[in-house]
Amino acid sequence: MAKAAGEETEELDHRVKRVKCDSENNGGETLLCGFQTSSVLSDSAREKTIFIHGKLDDQDAVVILEKTPIREDTLTDLFTGSRLKLEMRNDIYSTYWLQAPPHLNEIKTTVVCPATEKHVKKYQRxxxxxxxxxxxxxxxxxxxxxxxxxxxxxxxxxxxxxxxxxxxxxxxxxxxxxxxxxxxxxxxxxxxxxxxxxxxxxxxxxxxxxxxxxxxxxxxxxxxxxxxxxxxxxxxxxxxxxxxxxxxxxxxxxxxxxxxxxxxxxxxxxxxxxxxxxxxxxxxxxxxxxxxxxxxxxxxxxxxxxxxxxxxxxxxx
Missing domain, CATH: 3.30.428.10 (HIT-like)
Structure with missing residues (x-):
């Protein structure tokens, strides 16, 4: 997170929470299991992020999903604990879909709730x-x-x-x-x-x-x-x-x-x-x-x- 001066300056009232939709969150942060998607505001293949508008507990919300970087200290677990599915092989080249262990496959999630119209516009392309x-x-x-x-x-x-x-x-x-x-x-x-x-x-x-x-x-x-x-x-x-x-x-x-x-x-x-x-x-x-x-x-x-x-x-x- 270029950002706009007008919408961005309100800067979320700091009602921003990072959440995971799993059992670790019972009694903790708001769960995303009930999030209902209305539209994709914007996305970036380069930055591996997506901004989604929807409803959470009947309130407008914006959810930001971002793939986290691959860390050097996780490479051993990544190579030994993952499953590979072959996509293509040609001579010395081959490509695969890699399914990483759950603890290495986290998605950083930011929730803005309740989100105002300005928040929605802020993240819209x-x-x-x-x-x-x-x-x-x-x-x-x-x-x-x-x-x-x-x-x-x-x-x-x-x-x-x-x-x-x-x-x-x-x-x-x-x-x-x-x-x-x-x-x-x-x-x-x-x-x-x-x-x-x-x-x-x-x-x-x-x-x-x-x-x-x-x-x-x-x-x-x-x-x-x-x-x-x-x-x-x-x-x-x-x-x-x-x-x-x-x-x-x-x-x-x-x-x-x-x-x-x-x-x-x-x-x-x-x-x-x-x-x-x-x-x-x-x-x-x-x-x-x-x-x-x-x-x-x-x-x-x-x-x-x-x-x-x-x-x-x-x-x-």
Whole structure:
């Protein structure tokens, strides 16, 4: 998980649950056995994901299914415990369908329930457009739109206040000015470092996005950059030279956060049209204290995004 600014910013109210439809879940997370499919919103053969709209306990729901990567530490079990069915053989080449043992054949599942119309649209396959936003455009178009929408980030405050996901926090600096919490993104199953994905969420609550950053925030950004890399090295044995550390613009939700992903992993939203390397952000602010107040920025928006409509109304697209 390119994503839209408008739909995505509501970011699920954190009523997101990973579930398995088996006996392990009795008395636990919501079961999917009663999920009734309405439509496939989108799918990706490359990323091996599918987004499904339907009903769960008579409520609208979106279910996201994602095949997990093959891990090196499971290869022995995979080769010794699987069954092969021959599909084709030609000279030295042969292809098979491999049926892996159940414990190696899990599908990562995310459930959004109850899902709003915005959630459904968020995951629906749509055309995207690249928006050019000047500093003036931000003040006159984007900022008023954000303020009118009043996108909730209560789920972020729940994390910061330890009311939710406290057990998932990898590292925390509690300082109110330069502190942050570091925890795994829901897109990472934490079973291997090849697709490592963590999020640093700042404690300060008055920074919405890249546009709010000035030179006064450099100590905060440097602290996240340094402490975050140190925590990942300590906990996952992954050096800084193998990390991609960046911010999104537009962001997924309007509370400043920083993405840490493994360099070789093509995480959603890591493309040049949306991702801004944290090292570059720091240097830009060192050169110009109000760099992101005036800089023209580019970002993708989906066809049904309300913000895109505002740019069209203003004749900026």
């Amino acid at each position: 749509q055309e995207s457009f690249l928006v050019e936003e000047s500093g003036t455009d931000y003040e006159s178009i984007t900022l008023p739109y954000i303020q009118r929408q009043s996108f909730s980030v209560q789920w972020v405050y729940n994390i910061l206040e330890k009311k939710a996901e406290a057990e998932r926090i990898t590292y925390e600096d509690p300082d109110p000015e330069v502190g942050f919490v570091l925890l795994p993104d829901f897109k990472w199953d934490q079973k291997q470092v090849n697709d490592l994905y963590l999020i640093a969420i700042v404690h300060k609550r008055n920074i919405r996005s890249l546009r709010d950053l000035t030179s006064e925030h450099i100590p905060l950004l440097q602290n996240i950059f340094q402490r975050g890399k140190e925590a990942i090295l300590k906990n996952f044995n992954l050096p800084a030279s193998k990390l991609r550390v960046y911010l999104h613009y537009q962001p997924s939700y309007y509370h400043l956060h920083v993405h840490f992903t493994k360099l070789g992993y093509e995480a959603p939203g890591c493309g040049v049209e949306r991702a801004h390397l944290l090292a570059d952000v720091i240097q830009n602010l060192q050169s110009d204290p109000k760099y992101y107040k005036t800089r023209t920025l580019y970002f993708p928006l989906r066809a049904d995004d309300g913000l895109l409509g505002k740019f069209k109304e203003a004749g900026r697209l």
